Amino acid sequence: xxxxxxxxxxxxxxxxxxxxxxxxxxxxxxxxxxxxxxxxxxxxxxxxxxxxxxxxxxxxxxxxxxxxxxxxxxxxxxxxxxxxxxxxxxxxxxxxxxxxxxxxxxxxxxxxxxxxxxxxxxxxxxxxxxxxxxxxxxxxxxxxxxxxxxxxxxxxxxxxxxxxxxxxxxxxxxxxxxxxxxxxxxxxxxxxxxxxxxxxxxxxxxxxxxxxxxxxxxxxxxxxxxxxxxxxxxxxxxxxxxxxxxxxxxxxxxxxxxxxxxxxxxxxxxxxxxxxxxxxxxxxxxxxxxxxxxxxxxxxxxxxxxxxxxxxxxxxxxxxxxxxxxxxxxxxxxxxxxxxxxxxxxxxxxxxxxxxxxxxxxxxxxxxxxxxxxxxxxxxxxxxxxxxxxxxxxxxxxxxxxxxxxxxxxxxxxxxxxxxxx
Amino acid sequence: xxxxxxxxxxxxxxxxxxxxxxxxxxxxxxxxxxxxxxxxxxxxxxxxxxxxxxxxxxxxxxxxxxxxxxxxxxxxxxxxxxxxxxxxxxxxxxxxxxxxxxxxxxxxxxxxxxxxxxxxxxxxxxxxxxxxxxxxxxxxxxxxxxxxxxxxxxxxxxxxxxxxxxxxxxxxxxxxxxxxxxxxxxxxxxxxxxxxxxxxxxxxxxxxxxxxxxxxxxxxxxxxxxxxxxxxxxxxxxxxxxxxxxxxxxxxxxxxxxxxxxxxxxxxxxxxxxxxxxxxxxxxxxxxxxxxxxxxxxxxxxxxxxxxxxxxxxxxxxxxxxxxxxxxxxxxxxxxxxxxxxxxxxxxxxxxxxxxxxxxxxxxxxxxxxxxxxxxxxxxxxxxxxxxxxxxxxxxxxxxxxxxxxxxxxxxxxxxxxxxxxxxxxxxxxxxxxxxxxxxxxxxxxxxxxxxxxxxxxxxxxxxxxx
Amino acid sequence: xxxxxxxxxxxxxxxxxxxxxxxxxxxxxxxxxxxxxxxxxxxxxxxxxxxxxxxxxxxxxxxxxxxxxxxx
Numbered sequence: 001x002x003x004x005x006x007x008x009x010x011x012x013x014x015x016x017x018x019x020x021x022x023x024x025x026x027x028x029x030x031x032x033x034x035x036x037x038x039x040x041x042x043x044x045x046x047x048x049x050x051x052x053x054x055x056x057x058x059x060x061x062x063x064x065x066x067x068x069x070x071x072x073x074x075x076x077x078x079x080x081x082x083x084x085x086x087x088x089x090x091x092x093x094x095x096x097x098x099x100x101x102x103x104x105x106x107x108x109x110x111x112x113x114x115x116x117x118x119x120x121x122x123x124x125x126x127x128x129x130x131x132x133x134x135x136x137x138x139x140x141x142x143x144x145x146x147x148x149x150x151x152x153x154x155x156x157x158x159x160x161x162x163x164x165x166x167x168x169x170x171x172x173x174x175x176x177x178x179x180x181x182x183x184x185x186x187x188x189x190x191x192x193x194x195x196x197x198x199x200x201x202x203x204x205x206x207x208x209x210x211x212x213x214x215x216x217x218x219x220x221x222x223x224x225x226x227x228x229x230x231x232x233x234x235x236x237x238x239x240x241x242x243x244x245x246x247x248x249x250x251x252x253x254x255x256x257x258x259x260x261x262x263x264x265x266x267x268x269x270x271x272x273x274x275x276x277x278x279x280x281x282x283x284x285x286x287x288x289x290x291x292x293x294x295x296x297x298x299x300x301x302x303x304x305x306x307x308x309x310x311x312x313x314x315x316x317x318x319x320x321x322x323x324x325x326x327x328x329x330x331x332x333x334x335x336x337x338x339x340x341x342x343x344x345x346x347x348x349x350x351x352x353x354x355x356x357x358x359x360x361x362x363x364x365x366x367x368x369x370x371x372x373x374x375x376x377x378x379x380x381x382x383x384x385x386x387x388x389x390x391x392x393x394x395x396x397x398x399x400x401x402x403x404x405x406x407x408x409x410x411x412x413x414x415x416x417x418x419x420x421x422x
Numbered sequence: 423x424x425x426x427x428x429x430x431x432x433x434x435x436x437x438x439x440x441x442x443x444x445x446x447x448x449x450x451x452x453x454x455x456x457x458x459x460x461x462x463x464x465x466x467x468x469x470x471x472x473x474x475x476x477x478x479x480x481x482x483x484x485x486x487x488x489x490x491x492x493x494x495x496x497x498x499x500x501x502x503x504x505x506x507x508x509x510x511x512x513x514x515x516x517x518x519x520x521x522x523x524x525x526x527x528x529x530x531x532x533x534x535x536x537x538x539x540x541x542x543x544x545x546x547x548x549x550x551x552x553x554x555x556x557x558x559x560x561x562x563x564x565x566x567x568x569x570x571x572x573x574x575x576x577x578x579x580x581x582x583x584x585x586x587x588x589x590x591x592x593x594x595x596x597x598x599x600x601x602x603x604x605x606x607x608x609x610x611x612x613x614x615x616x617x618x619x620x621x622x623x624x625x626x627x628x629x630x631x632x633x634x635x636x637x638x639x640x641x642x643x644x645x646x647x648x649x650x651x652x653x654x655x656x657x658x659x660x661x662x663x664x665x666x667x668x669x670x671x672x673x674x675x676x677x678x679x680x681x682x683x684x685x686x687x688x689x690x691x692x693x694x695x696x697x698x699x700x701x702x703x704x705x706x707x708x709x710x711x712x713x714x715x716x717x718x719x720x721x722x723x724x725x726x727x728x729x730x731x732x733x734x735x736x737x738x739x740x741x742x743x744x745x746x747x748x749x750x751x752x753x754x755x756x757x758x759x760x761x762x763x764x765x766x767x768x769x770x771x772x773x774x775x776x777x778x779x780x781x782x783x784x785x786x787x788x789x790x791x792x793x794x795x796x797x798x799x800x801x802x803x804x805x806x807x808x809x810x811x812x813x814x815x816x817x818x819x820x821x822x823x824x825x826x827x828x829x830x831x832x833x834x835x836x837x838x839x840x841x842x843x844x845x846x847x848x849x850x851x852x853x854x855x856x857x858x859x860x861x862x863x864x865x866x867x868x869x870x871x872x873x874x875x876x877x878x879x880x881x882x883x884x885x886x887x888x889x
Numbered sequence: 890x891x892x893x894x895x896x897x898x899x900x901x902x903x904x905x906x907x908x909x910x911x912x913x914x915x916x917x918x919x920x921x922x923x924x925x926x927x928x929x930x931x932x933x934x935x936x937x938x939x940x941x942x943x944x945x946x947x948x949x950x951x952x953x954x955x956x957x958x959x960x961x
Binding site (some may be wrong): 479481482485486491492495496497498499500501502503504739740741744769770771773774775776777778780802820822823825826 | 893902916926
Binding site for chain 3 (some may be wrong): 104107111112114115116117118120121288291292294295355356357361363367371372375376379
């Protein structure tokens with residue numbers, strides 16, 4: 001059997017809980033060509049350079065399908081349901097000028113009108129209320145699942161409200177998203193029978209999800225309602241209105257990314273703090289550290305471990321390598337955030353870390369659209385968890401992880417607790 | 423004691439009990455003082471500033487302060503650390519006696535130093551006719567008092583504001599006026615706004631930007647005179663083409679003058695160009711020989727830059743003040759081989775008419791320009807400047823996220839034109855002349871002459887010209 | 890409070906505006922203006938904004954609360 005590259009090993013499910021030793025190996029070759037022709041970039045400086053390089057595209061249509069450049073390796077390339085099903089672009093898979101125009105059109109409907117967009121800050125009382133309710137519901141329990149009972153319900157409730165997605169539809173789109181995510185695999189296990197069999201289900205799930213989004217928008221076209229999607233659907237903007245297809249594609253993205261990544265961040269934050277009792281104690285004593293603390297948690301366990309739709313539109317010389325025109329580029333944020341060339345003692349959790357310019361939300365024009373909302377949610381959620389949950393202890397370490405490699409996070413985080421303070 | 427040990431002892435002693443004086447209490451002066459203490463300097467530190475205020479930030483003055491959103495006294499700079507120093511504020515330095523190693527102050531006092539940092543910056547060039555400049559309603563803008571006074575008049579809804587000079591400050595003032603709904607006329611001697619900094623191609627875009635926002639922009643013209651009413655308030659300006667503009671507020675934004683007059687007779691390489699120094703902030707004397715005890719930082723410094731054929735550049739930019747001060751401070755308390763160079767890639771920004779204009783590198787060093795990304799028509803684009811086949815600068819209109827890519831190209835002496843982007847290519851992406859105006863010799867430039875015949879006696883001397 | 894934004898670093902991500910809209914404002918798409926000496930009651934918002942800046946361009950005073958200890 002051919003020896004696997006550090007990247008392929010990092011992608012194996014068995015290493016999901018701790019890919020970092022493989023990232024460390026990976027960083028020895030900052031820009032590493034994989035057997036399938038993909039260039040995996042793992043070091044901070046190189047990733048930042050490529051995020052600001054106008055010769056790099058985020059649009060998968062401008063790039064051969066991943067794996068198409070395979071010269072060796074096994075089986076079918078890792079198919080990606082979302083990409084196969086979505087015919088219209090959204091902001092995460094498009095380039096300027098379309099990207100800039102659409103993002104510009106969407107932003108005020110998310111953060112509020114200029115010059116003082118205040119909708120995110122205005123959500124804080126509501127976020128506090130939801131978090132309070134979730135913690136209240138843990139009263140009298142001695143064991144909780146920090147994912148199902150805490151990390152998941154908050155972001156999904158908030159994003160439904162912000163977008164104007166009926167919360168009662170949550171079980172449906174939750175299932176579609178889970179199915180699609182489980183079918184996505186970029187590693188050596190993609191060829192396994194199990195993953196292959198999930199692919200059809202994944203495609204179907206995305207199709208159903210897409211129909212759901214389109215119907216939702218149709219409904220808002222007939223009868224405007226609350227939230228961002230209705231506002232976008234009925235916008236009469238100077239920034240040319242988006243076509244319904246593009247809007248549906250973006251709606252899908254916002255519903256999905258609007259909570260999935262935040263769930264993982266909250267779950268990882270709880271997990272990480274329980275693994276670092278000193279940091280937990282520090283946060284109890286100095287609650288204001290939650291603000292820089294969340295930045296450190298974003299660095300420490302990045303919710304988006306890597307991104308996979310970029311490609312080189314020209315030959316790009318970087319770090320002693322030439323990424324040839326047409327080659328897919330994977331940027332591994334999770335590795336850059338542990339790059340010792342950029343962060344001193346990168347594997348140490350330091351809630352007061354200075355100069356913490358992490359890539360947890362990426363950088364450049366594709367900087368996370370929902371970042372301000374995610375930050376606020378996690379600051380409130382984790383801050384209140386630390387303040388109110390008495391004697392939290394991790395039941396199993398590592399906890400079980402979800403299958404997905406990009407949106408990496410624990411499936412459950414079981415915690416034994418002594419009680420909930422007021 | 424060995425020689426190295428003796429030198430090390432001297433450095434230790436200087437750091438422990440030497441005397442450092444900083445002249446200039448603005449951004450560079452403050453950051454230098456902080457850096458000195460941060461570097462472990464525990465001797466006596468005196469900071470001299472002619473303004474009576476603690477260090478404040480100037481860029482907001484021509485923007486949010488003029489607009490009336492931020493009060494002029496709300497611009498105090500954040501402090502990076504405690505600075506145990508004697509702050510002599512509100513008293514100007516009037517002379518430098520290098521033989522006695524003393525700074526002379528306006529109140530007659532002399533402050534002794536072992537090492538001196540000069541960070542006296544620049545001031546606004548005043549309207550040249552003193553009587554006209556004294557009319558009520560005639561302003562320049564550099565200090566927070568200037569900004570407060572002008573803001574007050576703008577808030578009083580003048581019938582028209584006349585801005586003389588369409589450099590960055592003048593353009594920002596015009597932008598604020600339009601945001602406030604005030605009629606504004608801008609008179610610019612050059613062919614377009616910003617031509618000195620960004621060239622005629624970009625200047626033409628800036629001109630259209632101004633006109634689209636309702637600015638009455640008149641280029642290629644000067645103002646010959648300002649006329650006041652019987653109450654001594656400015657009411658009208660006569661332009662070089664004989665036409666007149668009625669305005670009751672006039673803002674002269676004619677560029678800056680470097681504050682070096684107090685150095686006259688000190689034997690340092692100072693003049694209208696600023697104060698020459700090496701890339702480590704060590705000032706040159708009049709002969710071009712580096713001094714051991716005088717350093718310079720900020721707007722007033724002029725140093726050779728490795729990326730620009732070692733030409734001497736004065737970089738009147740915010741980050742030049744910060745980083746130049748840090749480097750000079752470091753070098754003041756260290757000796758070779760621990761000297762640090764100030765190798766800043768210059769950069770600046772200007773917010774005007776709702777557009778963020780940013781630049782890296784030295785655009786006037788280039789003679790060609792090429793649009794590289796985006797759309798000129800939509801005023802969101804990036805463009806690169808080149809000279810002899812290499813990229814030397816870039817400018818961006820609402821394209822700030824891409825600028826660091828160009829910065830890296832410049833730092834690596836990348837090719838010009840740079841490789842095209844893979845998307846959003848401008849409709850015209852052929853290099854063209856950047857159209858910088860020919861540089862005229864400043865009128866008040868002194869002659870530098872060499873005197874003495876014997877090689878050991880040869881020295882340079884300034885012969886100031888009479889105006 | 891005293892703050893300064895290094896506008897050479899700033900790339901117009903707007904995060905500070907969304908987290909502290911009383912202190913930071915965008916003029917157009919990416920030209921940032923701000924109140925350099927905001928009221929103390931804005932502290933939490935400003936600290937959130939500073940932490941959130943993707944290029945860490947917001948500089949906070951490190952001596953706030955010890956007024957008068959150094960500069961006059």
